[in-house]
Amino acid sequence: MSNIRVAESAGFCFGVKRAIEMAYEAIGVEPKLYSYGQLIHNKTVTDDLASKGLEIVENLDGLTEGTLLIRSHGVGKALYDEAEAKGLKILDGTCPFVKKIHNIVHDKLAEGLGIIIVGDGTHPEVIGINGWCENAAVILEDEEAAKTKEIPEKEKYAVVVQTTFRQAKFDKILEILQDRGVNMEVHNTICSATEKRQTEAEELSKTVDKMIVIGGKNSSNTQKLVEICAKNCGNTVHIETICDLVLNNFGKDDKIGITAGASTPPAIIKEVVVTMSEALENAVQNLGGSEEATFEQMLEESLVTLHTGDVVKGTVIQVVNEEVSVNLGFKSDGIIARGEFSSDPTVIPSKTVQPGDEIEVFVVRVNDGDGNVMLSRKRIEAQKGIEEIEAAYNDKAVVTGTVTNVVKGGLIAVVNGVNVFIPSSQVSNRFIEDLSVFNGQELEFNIIEVDRVKRRFIGGRKALVEQEIAAKRAALFETIQAGSRVNGTVSRLTDFGAFVDLGGVDGLIHISEMSWGRISNPKEVLKEGQEVEVFVLDVDKEKGKISLSLKDADKNPWKLAAEKYAVGSIVEGKVVRMVPFGAFVELEPGVDGLVHISQIANKHVVKPEDELKVGEIINVKVLEVNPEQKKISLSKRQADAPVEEAPAEEAATEE
Template identity: 90%
Template sequence: MSQIKVAESAGFCFGVKRAIEMAYDAIGKESPLYSYGQLIHNKTVTDDLASKGVQIVDSLEGLTEGTLIIRSHGVGKALYDQATEKGLKILDGTCPFVKKIHNIVHEQKEMGRGIIIVGDGSHPEVQGINGWCENSAAILESPEAAQTAQIPPMERYAVVVQTTFRQSKYDQILDILKERGISMEVFQTICSATEKRQNETVELSQSVDKMIVIGGRNSSNTQKLVEICAKNCRNTVHIETICDLVLNNFKKDDKIGITAGASTPPAIIKEVVVTMSEALENAVQNLGGSEEATFEQLLEQSLVTLHTGDVVKGTVIQVSNEEVSVNLGFKSDGIISRGEFSSDPTVIPSKTVQPGDEIEVFVVRVNDGDGNVVLSRKRIEAQKGMEELEAAYNEKSVVTGNVTQVVKGGLIAVVNGVNVFIPSSQVSNRFIEDLSVFKGQDLEFNIIEMDRVKRRIIGGRKALVEQEIAAKRAALFETIQVGSKITGTVSRLTDFGAFVDLGGVDGLIHISEMSWGRISNPREVLKEGQTVEVFVLDVDKEKGKISLSLKDADMNPWKLAVDKYAVGSIVEGKVVRMVPFGAFVELEPGVDGLVHISQIANKHVVKPEDELKVGEIINVKVLEVNPEQKKISLSKRQADAPVEEAPAAEEAATEE
């Protein structure tokens, strides 16, 4: 007969229990009441606290009064100081084991020693510990990190370890530090309850056929229990609540082990054990109470009854207030609440199903206390979605998901009711600073990593984006022609020009091709994101380069220069550049003329700067126009006092 063994130390540890009791005790006595981060990695407890008025905050910005609960993970010294300055009352729920590490680190830092913390640098406990040594610690998460980390030379280091860290891993890291010649004092700060829980889990997982680990997905100590169990017991499942448990996966004569993380309430553990026993108890009663029945008979009998985790078909009886009643052929009808009908909140049950429709449902609970069977259609979607994702992962096919959240380090996209994490490095083929632009969008991506036990699903778009760009690049190079006019978007500005996205390929507008006039910086003409019409100057398919221009050849001012600046006419211009032999004067953007030094004044001029200034507006007389060589000879002295100066004009043109 099937056996169920529960680890003695499963569930709340002393520190977590103390913090939770502190919070519940403060409800109704302190207001407003805040917790710095989630007090516990358990959604059931967190939601219950929130419903009773405990507000979760990630910073103290904007808080001016109230009571702040410090979670068992602890926080850095700076947060205590900030809370005190704001006049907030503090309820310190820091685990005593963690508080001990804070004191060690603070004292050792005061003594001038360096600090090494062994643990997960992204975990709140480790971040809080680091906050007691001015965030100066070297943090080592693995033996590999201990081998390669840059540890500044110091006379002596103090080494502490995260309370939930595995002892064997800690020992490996210490051995590596010794081999590297690090002078150190080692503090054994792994929580005794954690060590006991992990040792029990090792023994239990080695002695059973299947293991169930109960705890939050974000709980560090729960994840370590999952790793231990998976190493020793191939059939290991990780669940957060009874709703995640699929009883059909357990067979006759199974030896089943159950353990739970430090953030798992006793009530949830009890519910799992009772539910798993429910099938056997119901089957015994249905066989007339015979305790002599074989387990195989009980199992066969149970298949015609309902159990938590079953997937069955039923007929819709009615839809009332968007709650769906379903006939299951069981002694009680099933109920699907609006929230459990679909993973898409926009779906309206009454517009999706009608009385008489046959639907497939997931049994969440056989009896909700009022005799009804609690059902979920959303869970069916999630299970099917998981299967489809696994198929997409194996076949390397593309899936489409809607981005629902922008989180630290990436995006969360939902595919058929299943959350998929897309790291920021996999969102595109280039760095994107603001990921919020993707929220609400439907994105295509591949499943690049999948672990159903840990419910870890990673998506990636980088390869798809690169394939799409390659296809667009090939298409563009097949059609683009020199001399054509096309539209693009300015993607990047540099000191020497601007890159324009032509649809998968960037072309370059050199600064000299941005205006007929003189500019010193591309930002004078263009800005990033601007849509522009450009002319294709050159295409190099082998190197993948395209040269562009903003200048329309038909608008070249030199084409009209002969008629516009007739020889002998007096025009106005601006001095733009000095050279030893004269000064260049801009007549209009793109058209400059030279006033030779001999044509500046009716006297001997040593340097052009003696008579003229850059930026000065002057009148000049046109002596000669050569549009082919883009040259115009000018005279200031003739414009000021006209005389016959033909030989001088020839001299100026020659020296130019």
């Protein structure tokens, strides 16, 4: 009986699968959907997506609207900038492993390091990586390039590698660079799934008579699999679909191995396995038959009751690195990735479920490419959450959500597992420049728009905030009185004063009420967010206005002015202001006196500026004090007058 073995890691990789899922989810939702290059090196999937409305573009020329889906290979920063400038919406399907490389080269270049990329310079992934370091990287495709290519002198290089590159080959290139004396920090960015797929293919090809590699003819990672298998198994064939398979080349006693590239859908792999199993089974029956179950039968028996889209119950086996393994009672265990556990990023799986817990899950994929069933708990949350949101919309009820992201134009809040968009105009009853202050906060709001087909849910806080403010305003105006002291927070500064939040209602401190001394700008005294104690000067309930002051009446310097500045005394002061009829002199903060132009000097003064300058310290004689009117008359002329000498006769008499 023929032995057919399928590599566990054959088929779709995480990144490709994610991009394909994004495409199918966007079809019908986005009016105009484009992909920048082919999402996948598989004609069956590409044709199906095209028939459903996905248009492939190689550049953005002529595009002015629509949604651009970035494939898992990723693209350079310049394309994002161009798309944004054209007003295109972006769905980023870049593989997280590739996105990590983008961040590394971008950050390391900013730190002053040179960049070396090990990989195929013509491959879209490498081209995209280079686009995140200003296309300034040294690209090494093989060992020969590592030996001969010019590497400009740099204090240090950061080395990254194409995700599908072979580890052994990468290690040899690193040895060469080390021998050349390149000072480098190495980032091994080979995708673990790629390495696992290649390792499995290598081991499997050593144990079989014939090897089948399924995948696109233009697929880089598939070509590497073919190369690896051919070294160990001379009878290695590369096919794209079952149509390329010549069954006559396989005998009933052959040991056959099957693997597939990252762009090969599970359905194509299954079709090859089933077709070969049927053909070889018929060959056995023609030779006398066999009661052994076929590979297809065993496969179908294990999967017959499990389908994509099913909602089933399972038992938690373990939680490792926040990835939850679930026993479904089927051939393969299910896996809930961290990102599929909950829409709330603050939820930690290991603190939510324990081994032995029974949970309800949604089947995303029967085979995730690694032989596991891909599950989601988040989608069940979302389904229930949508129903609750619709009920809240119909009942005009208030919901509570946690802000998980600040995006262009507003906030994203999660309500029962569902993302709700709150436009910036609906976040509050006034414009808020920096929305990042809400990130991570729990907010209450109403649902103001629901479109279940497009999964579009919009929330609004504006009306709710206005209601809260109205209630707080009414409560405050019932209790606040002129003459009282209250605490508040400076909410806004202007040229003429400061607004203070007294608990939902703002009162105004005019600049003249900020200090007994002279100030030119409120920022000299206060800053936004500062806690202050203020005095209530006036309350106008009809106009909704409250006048406040920072000046303590008990510390009014005019109360002691008559005693401190007795008539006839000579005191020191600072010239602070000129007027046509004289100069004002500050005796202390809050107490100014006037030196009339006639009292400036013992001569005729045309302009005060001819004799005095602002900021000058002078001696003055107190002529008159009126605390009630806050007026003090001063004389520089009399303070400067020399003491007259006594007549000679009087002096002699005194002696």
